[in-house]
Each structure stands twice: as structure tokens, then as C-alpha cells.
Amino acid sequence: MQSAVRSLRADVLVVGFGKGGKAVAAAMGRAGKRVVVVEQSDQMYGGTCPNVGCVPTKALVHRAHARRPSDPPQDWYERAIGEVHAITSLFRKGNFDAMTEDVGATVLTGHAEFVGPHTVSVDTADDRVTVEADHILINTGSTPVIPDIPGLRTSEYLVTSTDLIHRTVLPEHLAIVGGGYLGIEFASIYRQFGSRVTLFESTSRILEREDDDVAAVAEGILVDEGVNIVTGANVTEIRDGAGGATVRYMNDGREHTVAVDAVLAAAGRRPATEGLGLAAAGVRTTSRGAVEVDEYLRTSQPHIFALGDVNGGPQFTYVSLDDSRIVLDQLLGDGKRTTADRVAVPRTLFMTPPLANVGLTEREARDAGFRVKAASQPVAEIVAMPRAYVVGETRGVMKFVIDVDTDEILGAALLSVDAQELINTVALAMRHGIKAGELRDSIYTHPSSTEAFNDVIGAVVRSDDG
Numbered sequence: 001m002q003s004a005v006r007s008l009r010a011d012v013l014v015v016g017f018g019k020g021g022k023a024v025a026a027a028m029g030r031a032g033k034r035v036v037v038v039e040q041s042d043q044m045y046g047g048t049c050p051n052v053g054c055v056p057t058k059a060l061v062h063r064a065h066a067r068r069p070s071d072p073p074q075d076w077y078e079r080a081i082g083e084v085h086a087i088t089s090l091f092r093k094g095n096f097d098a099m100t101e102d103v104g105a106t107v108l109t110g111h112a113e114f115v116g117p118h119t120v121s122v123d124t125a126d127d128r129v130t131v132e133a134d135h136i137l138i139n140t141g142s143t144p145v146i147p148d149i150p151g152l153r154t155s156e157y158l159v160t161s162t163d164l165i166h167r168t169v170l171p172e173h174l175a176i177v178g179g180g181y182l183g184i185e186f187a188s189i190y191r192q193f194g195s196r197v198t199l200f201e202s203t204s205r206i207l208e209r210e211d212d213d214v215a216a217v218a219e220g221i222l223v224d225e226g227v228n229i230v231t232g233a234n235v236t237e238i239r240d241g242a243g244g245a246t247v248r249y250m251n252d253g254r255e256h257t258v259a260v261d262a263v264l265a266a267a268g269r270r271p272a273t274e275g276l277g278l279a280a281a282g283v284r285t286t287s288r289g290a291v292e293v294d295e296y297l298r299t300s301q302p303h304i305f306a307l308g309d310v311n312g313g314p315q316f317t318y319v320s321l322d323d324s325r326i327v328l329d330q331l332l333g334d335g336k337r338t339t340a341d342r343v344a345v346p347r348t349l350f351m352t353p354p355l356a357n358v359g360l361t362e363r364e365a366r367d368a369g370f371r372v373k374a375a376s377q378p379v380a381e382i383v384a385m386p387r388a389y390v391v392g393e394t395r396g397v398m399k400f401v402i403d404v405d406t407d408e409i410l411g412a413a414l415l416s417v418d419a420q421e422l423i424n425t426v427a428l429a430m431r432h433g434i435k436a437g438e439l440r441d442s443i444y445t446h447p448s449s450t451e452a453f454n455d456v457i458g459a460v461v462r463s464d465d466g
Helices: 019-030 054-066 073-102 181-193 212-225 317-331 362-367 419-431 436-440 452-456
Strands: 005-015 035-039 106-116 119-124 128-138 142-144 173-177 196-201 228-231 234-241 244-251 254-260 262-265 269-271 304-306 347-349 355-359 372-378 397-403 409-415 460-463
Touching: 005 019, 005 106, 019 035, 019 073, 019 128, 019 317, 035 128, 054 073, 054 181, 073 106, 073 181, 106 128, 173 181, 173 244, 173 254, 181 196, 181 212, 181 347, 196 244, 212 228, 212 397, 212 409, 347 419, 355 419, 362 372, 362 397, 362 409, 372 452, 397 452, 409 419, 419 436, 436 452
Parallel strands: 005 035, 005 128, 035 106, 128 304, 173 196, 173 262, 196 228
Antiparallel strands: 106 119, 119 128, 142 269, 234 244, 244 254, 347 355, 355 409, 372 397, 372 460, 397 409
16 A cells, blocks of 8 residues: 655656666666666566566577477476576566666656656555656557457467466467467477467468568478468457367368467567556657657657657667667767668577578569579588588578679578577678678688578579679
């Protein structure tokens, strides 16, 4: 029961303990500013990534693929979940201690709501705190989207990605509604743990943004692992029964059903703005519910910024970190850095092996009017990449999209062991204008995955060069 109301004054108030916000809070605290950070849950210090996102899911990827055929699936899974929770607890404590002890910030745990342009009211377990600040950062992240499918929202077998990684019972048959990055990652994880997995995607194929050849290799890997992928699927109903749920869906003009014991909603995430009282602060939102920002991440109130998923930008932790650099440049620098400065931002889908991309696909490059040469090789045929055989992962393909006229790298898709690391080298080369030929002819350590560039970039399979 709340017993008191107290007031705090801050130079900077951060609402949401995520990557971008905590980076700004740390820098401002070290600069001698009074900093207050508000997080509504004591299970979310540090934000989505270390608690329910990147860290636990990628830890599960590793542990799922470490399971031997002789390891009982349920026992291995329960052990893995316990180990992952130990990691997230360690990170959560580390984030809290660093913010309060190293930075000297005040951390309030409770729900925050704007009551004016410079003032936020925070309901904690013990009291209500009114915080007035010169600058305010909205860093509340995003929440899972639950599709409007009859029976889904009320199903006792519905799980979000957050729910699933907190369960110690391995689903016998997991249905995944949505074939995007999250859906594919969880399909790969839980199939390797030993669950039967059915993945429903409404479009004609998964990974629609990718070129056909890359998407086909990725889908083939998932299918070979035993994931049942149903494309062109319209899920029409989730009906609970004794011990499980029935998924009804239309495919090829016919109705089908499948019995499962868990349904993962993997239809994306939406900005978390509900209950923030943004109208009271005069902060506008977009038609998609994101906080509206300019290229400097300022909202309709110039002293209020929005960082990370909540501003509607790419939903990646490293983009949120870059958001912090833009905001810090406004608060402590010369104020010139903007979102327009971002070039060649990579992304990775953590299936096994991972699929990493940067820049344009071959299709996008041709549609944009470039004269293109596409260089592509299956990983198993890359002579200069013995590491793939050393670690026993020869599945996948590497592809580069190159401008015929300038030899510039327009884009790359790397479906291979170490792809999440390799793509950063390619992105750096693209940002600094390093030509494809230079990347091809560079000296790399051996045996490494990077030296695959020596072979792949020279393996032109299609070219507009007459």
C-alpha cells in the first residue's frame, strides 16, 4: 500500500531500462548529471536483450544444438532453461549494480506515466514518486503482437517468446504462427531440443525479402531438420481441448487441423506506449503506435527523446545503442549526428547456421537500376573455407551482390557458420567504400571463415556485364 508521495529533480529521466536509455544514463551520470531511471519490472533491468531477447534466445540456440541424440529431450531442456536463467539473472544484477553504484543514478521500479511535458509520476511498490526533469528519454521497447485469430488470445496454450523461455516443460508439439525472424529462430531451437514444430506462414514462402536462391537453401535446412513449414496458411481458429489445442487453418483452398500443446504467437512486436500518458506530455505517436521522432530522435517536444523499438525504427539492440549516440550528441556534443548517418546496417537470423544480411538483395539491386554481378557458392564447395569442415557445419550458401560498373559491394547474404561475425566485416567494407576485389584479395587468417571471401567473391554466377 502506498504511504507517501515524494518528489525528485533530475537533469535526465530515462523511462525504460533498455540498451539505448541505459547507455545515455551512464554517460550523463559520469558527466556529473543527476539521472533517474524508471523500469516497471525488476525482471527487466537492462532491457529486453539480456532478459527475454538476444541473450536467452541465443543461449538456447547454443544449448539446443549441443544436445546429443542420447540426451533425454525434457531433461536437457530443463537443464538448459535453468542455465539460461542463471545467465539472465547475472546480467540483470550487473545492469542494476552498474547503474546505481558505478553511475550513481537513482533507479525506480514501477509504472511511469507523464503528467506534463517535464513531469512523470511513478507508482512504486512503496510510494508514488513525481520526477521532474530537464530532458526525458522514452525507452520502453516493444511488446509481442497477438494476431486477431479466434480463440488465440484466450487460449491457455498461447505463449509469447517471453513465456516460452520461462517454461521448464518442453512442448511436445509447438505451433508457431508467423514465419519471420522470431518464428524461424524458435522453430530451429525447439526442433533441436526435440519438439515437433509446425511453422505457419501466410505468404507464399518464408524469408520473402531474401532472394529465391538464398531463401530456398535456408528453408531446405529447416525442413531437413524436421520443421514442418506450412506456407500460404491462413490460421482461422485456435480451439482448446483436454491437454492441448487444435489449430485450424486454410491451405490450398482446404481446411486442415493439427493438434499441439503450445501455440507461439510470432507475428512481430509493437512499440510499448500504452499507459505512458503521452498525450499529457504533448508527445505525438504515429499511425502504427510508435513515438514520432525526427532524425535527431526528438519527439514533438524537443526536450523529450525516444530510443529503441518504441520509436518505430529497426528492432535491433545495436540500433538502440546507435540511438544513444545520436541523443548523447544532442545532449553533450555538437548535435550533428542523425539517423541518416546509418549506412550498411547488418542483421542476423539466428537459425543454425545463422543467416546474416547487409545492403541490397540481387532482386532489389536490379529493381533499383544497378548493373549487377551476383557471386554465390554453397559453403560445402568453398575451397578456401576449411573451417566449415573443421567445425562440422558445411550447410549454407554465401552470396555477394556487386555493382558491375564500380565493383562496389551492394549487398551480401551469408548463410553459414560464423555468418553473424562475417557480416560485420562486409558492412564495414561497404561503409568505407572498399571494393569487392579488395575484399576478395585481402589476407585473412587460416583456417577462418573470413577467408571464404577469397573464393566466393570471384565465383560470379550471374552478371549484367555484356
